[in-house]
Amino acid sequence: MPRRHMHMTGADGAALGAALRGLRTRLGVPDAFPAEVLAEAGRAAAAPRPPTEDATGIPLFTIDPPGSTDLDQAMHLEKRSGGGYRVHYAIADVAAFVTPGGALDAEAHRRVATLYFPDGRVPLHPPVLSEGAASLLPDQDRPALLWRLDLDADGRVETTDVRRALVRSRARLDYDGVQKAIDTGTAEPALALLKDIGTLREALETARGGISLNVPEQEVVARDGSYGLTYRAPLAADGWNAQISLMTGMAAADLMLAAGTGILRTLPAAPDGAVGRLRRAAQALRIEWPHHVPYARLVRSLDPRIPAHAAFLQECTALLRGAGYTVFTGGERPEHAVHAAVAAPYAHCTAPLRRLADRYAGELCVAAVAGAEPSAWAVRALAALPHEMREGTRLANAVERECVDLVEAAVLKDRVGEVFEAMVIDVEERDPQAGTVHLEDPAVVGRVESPSADLPLGERIPVRLTRADPGTAKVLFAPA
16 A cells, blocks of 8 residues: 555646656656557457356446546445345456457566556556556446455355456446435435445454555645645545455455465564554654554544544554565465455455456456366466566555655745744654654655754654755755
């Protein structure tokens, strides 16, 4: 999970855009797709491998940020006649378009994941697929992996099925609209159930000790010809929607473990030192964290709309470091099969347009449900996937980290020498004169260095901006 999400909203973007282009070059980000890849993608878009089952009668809908066109998932929710719920969850079937060993497949293995910049994205697959023929756009017939998850009255999964099918989404929704429709009671019955099922799944997550971080999204906004930074707190609907994906990923892990071949997303338990650092941050931000209260319970009590809570949630993402991919074949259960934040086995399988491993997990799950041998191309790729995904994730994290630094410096580049109110949220153990401060406006978290005195952990202090040079140096503050 990236430390901070970020996108631009109405910013002029000229100078910042130039710096971002320089960042792409410096990090070796892939640029245009090769001609042979585009040609193969065009042929695949025109003639995908069609599924035999027709499920276009299911009135699916998608939920994504406004303007999104790379739509991986569509869902339909209903109550079961005997009690409980049925979730239909369609996932874009990228394998219907990609020929194993072809140019398109090789390029996907080179890119590994879609990369997100404040001013746009660098896609995993050519847009003719990722934003066109393979995307679950409304009122279009699309090949998909159609999951059917039957839940009991408490939201627990009772039965799981996934198969290839032709699907058709009926509506493209966004989070704000979904939240408003549910809050005002105007949501269609299938959409209204998102809250019911999402809330039940959140309760089950709490019971098993899992954690979902509602990390605020950092937005770059235009302000009087300059730039500003602000936070967008996630809505309840964001969390309910995420629970459907999370539930599917857990079901996928169970299927692959039972079949004896698969790829899991795993995360070891956080070391004690990391939790101790978070306790210091909580103290600094005036967040009460009694020793008898587990970390998971504390996180669920926080409100990302409160600046101190938002800053703490950003720091909590440090506990997600160390996540990786674990593959297994031959029927042997891997030694480490659990994702510590999920508190259960889990697999990435719901974003194949944007993440390479998901295509393989989906293929293995279809075979597992059918009781068939998995496709040879999928099994052959497993051994290399953890390394490929690790390198791809490393680049994605570098892009995210460097974008944060660059945008913060761009926002503040004309304000060197100004004094801001800030909170000291971290002090280095080996150098108590250095640490981190959190500014509420603009929404910046940056390094502070004191020339003489130790920094007062948890105190609000005035700080002077001493450096902000987009593309060359991070922001730096000193006590004023």
